[in-house]
């Protein structure tokens with residue numbers, strides 16, 4: 210039966226540059242005209258409707274993450290859980306999951322994170338214009354992650370550099386040698402750093418991901434413990450960083466909402482709307498394991514589909530005026546954290562740290578913060594997206 | 605069709621007709637029952653579909669499945685003895701009239 214279906218149309222005009230600069234008008238057109246589209250420059254079949262991205266994420270047997278032959282392998286020097294399926298993935302993920310759950314955040318991390326947030330926000334100079342993306346968003350995301358992972362002695366600079374290096378390596382689909390040379394250096398640094406922590410975690414048995422994995426009744430192999438921590442470093446800094454910057458931008462450009470959010474303390478809603486509006490992780494890939502069809506098009510085994518959650522979060526079938534940051538929309542069934550077995554492991558931490566700790570503290574200290582010139586803010590990214598600068602006036 | 609009753613923390617009850625074979629989580633989402641998020645789509649990864657099964661139904665619903673325990677343990681609302689992840693409860697005729705209570709928070 211599949212044999213009678215057509216392949217999805219092929220686009221040769223959309224460039225990665227265009228997607229990196231401003232993908233939203235392109236996705237709007239694709240949702241209306243070509244929701245299943247093979248895009249030559251990307252080399253994948255792009256899915257831009259919410260129902261389709263969810264269908265793919267919720268059917269891991271048909272749309273697999275298992276792909277050992279991506280640049281992630283050399284970048285992490287491991288076949289990581291991000292690229293596994295089934296029981297192997299579950300056991301590696303569950304090995305560290307407890308430290309990322311609401312209970313651990315309430316019992317262990319909350320008070321520490323409040324202190325850290327007070328500290329980092331307290332250092333910002335009142336009355337000046339600063340690039341808050343650099344001054345706060347990146348460093349605090351790095352600090353929070355260092356603690357939860359159990360490597361608190363890694364500096365903000367190291368954490369951010371390791372993270373960026375790993376991401377550059379994992380995205381090195383051109384297989385150029387330099388990014389892998391850099392990930393080799395970073396891997397050596399991380400391995401040395403982790404080696405030095407092992408004894409301490411065995412003795413202290415704390416609540417960090419590292420300690421929980423090491424001290425489990427039946428621990429996963431040490432190599433997987435290390436690659437799990439690396440995955441969390443690679444995937445745990447730029448998302449909260451970009452989410453925070455996006456939300457600050459949204460609030461400072463929608464001043465009426467900003468007032469109302471402050472009045473109601475609606476920080477969690479401001480958070481959810483920020484990650485819907487510009488999802489920090491915009492796209493993910495899945496390998497097709499059997500011939501199938503989506504919206505009447507033939508999707509052959511071996512194809513790679515790309516779910517565009519950035520576009521799912523703007524799907525007109527689910528959201529009114531999706532292009533607008535609107536904290537008070539009635540419903541917000543966004544897919545910023547994905548769905549299915551690879552649902553973001555950091556979702557609870559992000560919601561609590563960014564949504565319930567950092568945002569309220571930041572605007573308690575600077576309730577009259579402004580964005581003097583929204584037009585200077587630059588947004589970048591196709592796979593991952595957010596502002597890359599955010600000069601605000603702190604008042 | 606099987607009737608499922610969701611009781612919110614304020615005591616308000618929502619009765620819905622569920623399709624056998626669906627999960628109690630999916631049934632809630634399909635009927636706009638507030639208080640269940642089910643963000644991972646039933647993959648036992650998010651713990652945002654926590655429900656407390658009414659004592660009277662606990663036995664019929666049955667015990668937690670493998671792995672459910674760990675997730676519930678870390679959930680936003682402290683689990684009770686009859687707590688379950690609603691994505692792991694499949695609607696079936698003998699659950700007609702099932703009552704589940706919603707926790708204070710899922711996230």
Ligand code: FES
Nearest residue numbers: 642644646651691
């Ligand atoms: S829906 Fe995520 S654990 Fe049930």
